[in-house]
Amino acid sequence: MKTLINKKTNFISKFVSWCSSKPKKRLKIITIASKCYGKQKNILLFKDHKNPIWQCFDKKILGFTYKEGYEYELIISDNDTPQTVSMVRILTKTKKVSENIP
DSSP states (O other), X not given: OHHHHHHHHHHHHHHHHHHHHSOOOOEEEEEEXXXXXXXXXXXXEXXXXXXXXXXXXXXXXXXXXXXXXXXXXXXXXXXXSTTEEEEEEEEEEEESOOSSOO
């Protein structure tokens, strides 16, 4: 029994050490507008709590499929490449027309 506890403690210790050696990913909450921007309508608009003005979102959101007519609130995290972010979770998906879109 003591050996099993020691093995489990050793595994947990190694796992915690491995996790803390990984670079931390920055999480951010953003709102995606219900309409896209541009002639091909392929540029997402977003805003966050720091800047409530709609802006073009120039990165690809991995794991997220946009559907026009819905406003989304997402948690995203940075990736190793500057061109992409990953969706962590959809907080809200609301059928609505987003307000104050340019």
